[in-house]
Amino acid sequence: MSNMKRVQKEILAIEQDKEAHIEVILPEDGSMNHMTAKISGPVNTPYEGGLFTVDVSVPPEYPFLPPKMKFVSRVYHPNISSQTGAICLDILKDKWTPVLTLKSALISLQSLLSTPEPDDPQDAQVAAHYKRDKEDFEQTAKYWTEVYANPNAEVLPDGVKPEALARLVDMGFGRSNAINALAEFKGDEQAAVESLL
Amino acid sequence: MSSDSDYDDDVMNEFDDTMDEDSIMDDSDDYENSLDDSGDELEYYEDGEDLNFDGVMAEKHRKKLYQVDYTVQSSKHLMGSQDKEVGQVASILGMPKEHAATLLRHYRWNKEKLIERYMDNPEKVLRLAGVVTDKVRRIIPAREISTPQHPFSCDICCDDEEELETVAVSCNHRFCRTCYEHYLRQKIREEGESRKIECPQDGCKIVVDEKTVEEVVDKNTHLRYRELLNRTFVDDNDHLRWCPAPNCEFAVECHIPSTSLTTIVPTVECECSHQFCFGCGLPDHQPAICPLVKKWQKKCEDDSETANWISAHTKECPKCHSTIEKNGGCNHMTCRKCKYEFCWVCMGPWSEHGTSWYNCNRYDEKSSHEARDSQTQSRASLERYLHYYNRFANHQQSAKLDQDLYRKTEKKMEEMQQTSDLSWIEVQFLKKAVDTLTQCRMTLKWTYAFAFYLSRTNETVIFEDNQKDLEMATEHLSELLEKPLEREKIAELRQNVLDKTVYVKQRREILLEDTAKGLLEGRWTFFVDLK
Ligand SMILES: [Zn+2]
Numbered sequence: 259m260s261n262m263k264r265v266q267k268e269i270l271a272i273e274q275d276k277e278a279h280i281e282v283i284l285p286e287d288g289s290m291n292h293m294t295a296k297i298s299g300p301v302n303t304p305y306e307g308g309l310f311t312v313d314v315s316v317p318p319e320y321p322f323l324p325p326k327m328k329f330v331s332r333v334y335h336p337n338i339s340s341q342t343g344a345i346c347l348d349i350l351k352d353k354w355t356p357v358l359t360l361k362s363a364l365i366s367l368q369s370l371l372s373t374p375e376p377d378d379p380q381d382a383q384v385a386a387h388y389k390r391d392k393e394d395f396e397q398t399a400k401y402w403t404e405v406y407a408n409p410n411a412e413v414l415p416d417g418v419k420p421e422a423l424a425r426l427v428d429m430g431f432g433r434s435n436a437i438n439a440l441a442e443f444k445g446d447e448q449a450a451v452e453s454l455l
Numbered sequence: 456m457s458s459d460s461d462y463d464d465d466v467m468n469e470f471d472d473t474m475d476e477d478s479i480m481d482d483s484d485d486y487e488n489s490l491d492d493s494g495d496e497l498e499y500y501e502d503g504e505d506l507n508f509d510g511v512m513a514e515k516h517r518k519k520l521y522q523v524d525y526t527v528q529s530s531k532h533l534m535g536s537q538d539k540e541v542g543q544v545a546s547i548l549g550m551p552k553e554h555a556a557t558l559l560r561h562y563r564w565n566k567e568k569l570i571e572r573y574m575d576n577p578e579k580v581l582r583l584a585g586v587v588t589d590k591v592r593r594i595i596p597a598r599e600i601s602t603p604q605h606p607f608s609c610d611i612c613c614d615d616e617e618e619l620e621t622v623a624v625s626c627n628h629r630f631c632r633t634c635y636e637h638y639l640r641q642k643i644r645e646e647g648e649s650r651k652i653e654c655p656q657d658g659c660k661i662v663v664d665e666k667t668v669e670e671v672v673d674k675n676t677h678l679r680y681r682e683l684l685n686r687t688f689v690d691d692n693d694h695l696r697w698c699p700a701p702n703c704e705f706a707v708e709c710h711i712p713s714t715s716l717t718t719i720v721p722t723v724e725c726e727c728s729h730q731f732c733f734g735c736g737l738p739d740h741q742p743a744i745c746p747l748v749k750k751w752q753k754k755c756e757d758d759s760e761t762a763n764w765i766s767a768h769t770k771e772c773p774k775c776h777s778t779i780e781k782n783g784g785c786n787h788m789t790c791r792k793c794k795y796e797f798c799w800v801c802m803g804p805w806s807e808h809g810t811s812w813y814n815c816n817r818y819d820e821k822s823s824h825e826a827r828d829s830q831t832q833s834r835a836s837l838e839r840y841l842h843y844y845n846r847f848a849n850h851q852q853s854a855k856l857d858q859d860l861y862r863k864t865e866k867k868m869e870e871m872q873q874t875s876d877l878s879w880i881e882v883q884f885l886k887k888a889v890d891t892l893t894q895c896r897m898t899l900k901w902t903y904a905f906a907f908y909l910s911r912t913n914e915t916v917i918f919e920d921n922q923k924d925l926e927m928a929t930e931h932l933s934e935l936l937e938k939p940l941e942r943e944k945i946a947e948l949r950q951n952v953l954d955k956t957v958y959v960k961q962r963r964e965i966l967l968e969d970t971a972k973g974l975l976e977g978r979w980t981f982f983v984d985l986k
Pocket residue numbers: 626627628654655656659660661
């Protein structure tokens with residue numbers, strides 16, 4: 259059974275809805291079973307201002323089986339693996355029904371960002387952090403949003419990690435100098451700092 | 456099959472013509488006739504008073520106290536049983552059968568509870584079970600064809616062609632037939648769902664009824680669906696249990712409530728001949744009641760290191776100390792080297808067993824006193840446990856070795872047919888004797904778990920005597936069956952085995968009857984909480 263017609267229609271609907279702050283980027287080969295989505299972090303959360311990249315794959319049995327989604331951007335959240343981006347969300351598993359859509363699933367991801375459920379964690383360490391000290395957790399989450407989901411971030415050269423760059427900038431070095439130094443020493447933070455001093 | 460159906464159970468009456476006619480007439484209906492037509496042979500105990508579903512062919516004998524009423528049900532019977540219950544509820548509540556079925560499945564086949572709740576508040580019951588959402592039950596066509604006047608676009612596949620066939624249940628969430636079928640097939644074949652497949656609409660709790668499923672899916676998917684429904688029927692029903700034997704597809708119906716498991720051991724026997732406990736599903740564990748079995752197994756697990764050491768401990772001939780391996784189920788050991796005869800269980804000389812059976816079955820209070828004097832309390836309690844565990848494990852191991860005995864016995868039976876004028880049917884006594892032996896070993900095994908938890912009173916002496924008698928009789932039979940065949944003595948052997956088998960069965964029956972009676976009368980006290 260072909261799901262092309264439905265997926266096409268769904269993507270069109272996402273493109274037409276500017277309110278949802280969701281964007282879908284299809285690969286250039288025109289296939290419809292794998293795509294990248296970008297969702298904005300909800301306001302009044304530590305994810306506000308971030309633009310999160312989500313990898314979406316549409317199985318051949320779609321919509322009778324749910325789409326597979328995982329975060330490409332690193333996210334600090336109890337229900338999202340800080341290592342792999344895997345998502346713990348019921349509608350992507352047993353609560354899926356064929357009338358749900360890619361858009362409704364992506365909107366659910368947004369609402370998952372606003373309402374973490376630390377009692378059903380995907381990342382136990384992050385969940386423990388959340389339960390132990392919510393304020394401290396939010397600071398880390400905010401920091402991760404700035405570093406990993408910054409919509410204005412320039413494309414960094416190979417080997418330059420955003421967190422290393424952020425630390426160098428925090429130390430007071432100029433941003434472009436820091437990028438160049440990190441690129442030169444293939445991400446070796448210590449060597450980059452020494453060359454900048 | 457009951458324990459007391461003797462050698463003649465080959466010729467056991469499948470239909471006893473002395474059975475009173477009422478018990479047949481009471482339960483007879485069309486369904487039973489189809490049962491007879493199918494040629495299924497089922498054996499039942501007692502008359503049909505408690506048996507809800509099926510016709511009864513009773514083996515006419517007084518039911519023993521340790522036996523319970525039950526019936527064995529094939530998958531066809533199970534379907535018939537469900538249809539019957541559904542039909543009844545549908546006519547009482549005046550609703551279509553498919554809705555009655557959804558209600559019954561929601562109430563886990565507790566008909567009385569369902570009817571009571573329904574009478575109280577039908578709307579609520581219908582809503583909770585996912586039959587209808589609205590207060591007013593509308594008539595909604597399950598299947599429709601879209602027309603230019605009534606255009607339709609399927610929310611699943613986005614198809615909006617004309618003359619599209621659509622399907623909906625009572626919520627009227629309509630989808631094209633192709634999508635509906637795909638959805639149901641996914642739920643049934645991939646997810647193994649059956650009794651609670653909800654409408655595809657997000658958040659809709661209406662259950663897709665059995666009639667709609669049947670109309671929409673292909674034949675194989677429907678068969679699978681029925682199979683899954685059967686499974687939940689048994690799983691949800693307190694009076695039914697699947698036979699736990701591998702690949703066995705029968706279920707057993709028994710009306711012993713779980714609250715009675717402290718006073719009765721509901722042993723049942725499946726069509727496949729597997730004997731198991733209806734209460735807990737474990738292999739037959741007469742005379743120990745389920746809660747004791749559970750505690751005992753837990754204890755054995757916890758103490759397994761000690762126990763393993765003990766059971767793996769190599770035994771030596773008490774006289775010449777050469778290593779001795781047990782190679783048969785019999786406890787009468789003869790050292791190959793020095794020919795010393797002794798008992799595997801207590802290591803005492805066998806000669807003392809012959810005349811007065813050693814205190815092999817009984818934890819001697821005197822020696823326990825001595826143990827307490829010389830050892831700490833905990834050591835004594837471990838020794839007490841090991842005393843019972845060793846005897847339990849010994850019978851378990853012997854029963855395993857008896858599997859070899861089956862093979863040896865088969866050879867003997869062939870040999871007998873060739874060397875004597877006995878026919879195939881006449882040599883069956885040997886196999887029956889091994890059956891009896893294995894069964895008695897299982898019983899003996901569990902008598903030790905029973906005894907471990909039993910508080911010692913005057914009453915327990917009778918139990919211990921019964922245990923001792925059964926143990927001795929079982930060992931005699933075992934010994935007789937292990938002996939090599941002597942051609943000239945076949946007739947003598949046959950008589951001997953027949954006699955001993957009858958005797959062993961009697962001893963088992965006496966023990967089980969007495970323990971069952973004691974349980975019902977509250978004669979036994981256990982020093983553990985049975986909750
Ligand atoms: Zn619905």
